Amino acid sequence: xxxxxxxxxxxxxxxxxxxxxxxxxxxxxxxxxxxxxxxxxxxxxxxxxxxxxxxxxxxxxxxxxxxxxxxxxxxxxxxxxxxxxxxxxxxxxxxxxxxxxxxxxxxxxxxxxxxxxxxxxxxxxxxxxxxxxxxxxxxxxxxxxxxxxxxxxxxxxxxxxxxxxxxx
Numbered sequence: 001x002x003x004x005x006x007x008x009x010x011x012x013x014x015x016x017x018x019x020x021x022x023x024x025x026x027x028x029x030x031x032x033x034x035x036x037x038x039x040x041x042x043x044x045x046x047x048x049x050x051x052x053x054x055x056x057x058x059x060x061x062x063x064x065x066x067x068x069x070x071x072x073x074x075x076x077x078x079x080x081x082x083x084x085x086x087x088x089x090x091x092x093x094x095x096x097x098x099x100x101x102x103x104x105x106x107x108x109x110x111x112x113x114x115x116x117x118x119x120x121x122x123x124x125x126x127x128x129x130x131x132x133x134x135x136x137x138x139x140x141x142x143x144x145x146x147x148x149x150x151x152x153x154x155x156x157x158x159x160x161x162x163x164x165x166x167x168x
Contacts, residue, residue, distance in 0.1 A: 006141055006142060007140070007141060007142035008142070009142070010141060010142025010143060010144075011142050011143050014135060014142070014143045014144070014145055015044070015047055015048055015051050016051060017145060017148075018048060018051075018105070018133060018135065018145065018148070019048060019051035019052050019054075019055055020055070021133075021148055021150060022052060022101075022103060022150070023052070023055050023056075023057065025101055025103070025150040026057070026101035026103075028099060029098070029099035029100055029101040030091060030092040030098060030099065030100045030101070031052070031057060031059055031089065031090065031091035031092065031100075031101050031103075032088065032089075032090055032091075032100055032101070032102045032103070033048070033059075033088065033089035033090075033102075033103045033104075033105060034086065034087075034088055034102075034103070034104045034105065035048070035086070035087045035088075035089065035104075035105045035106075035107065036084050036085075036086050036104070036105070036106050036107070036131070037084065037085055037087075037106070037107030037108075038084065038085060038107070038109055039085040040109070041085075041107040041109065041137060042063070042085045042087060044107050044135070045061050045063075045087035045089060046061050046087075048061075048089060048105075049061040049089050052089065052091075057091050058091060058092070059089050059090060059091035060089070060090060060091075061087055061088070061089050062087065062088045062089075062090060063085070063086070063087045063088075101150075103132045103133065103150055104131045104132050104133070105131060105132065105133040105134075105135065106131035106133070106134050106135070107135050107137065108134060108135070108136050108137065108138065108146075109136075109137045109138055110138055131147070132147075132148070132149050132150045133145070133147065133148050133149075133150070134146040134147040
């Protein structure tokens with residue numbers, strides 16, 4: 001039982017740190033977050049949505065159906081990550097010329113696949129780049145943030161980058 005409490009407390013800390021980082025990176029911009037994970041870790045996206053909402057971002061979590069009609073955001077991620085669950089956290093509609101903060105998160109449960117792969121060209125957000133945030137669930141004491149490198153994608157395509165590497 002104490003291990004479960006420790007793991008739950010650590011998961012809450014990781015969720016809070018990820019939410020706080022997203023809030024900082026997305027200040028003044030519409031929000032688009034793609035979470036790629038195994039189906040068993042899909043609740044992370046819902047919990048992150050609640051954490052972002054509690055911080056003042058009126059967002060919602062969408063899980064595209066493979067059989068559903070394509071939408072502008074869902075089409076790019078529907079084709080990625082075979083065998084993975086994908087969720088999108090969206091807020092607002094970007095205005096013409098408005099800023100959009102696009103963040104991709106990968107949830108891993110195997111430490112061998114947790115590190116970013118420099119040769120990977122197919123990412124869940126369709127950007128061709130590695131995930132901005134990697135959360136590793138392989139530690140029995142709970143999840144760890146392995147990477148947090150968020151780009152603020154401006155309408156002019158001039159990224160501003162905030163990077164934190166290493167443990168939580």
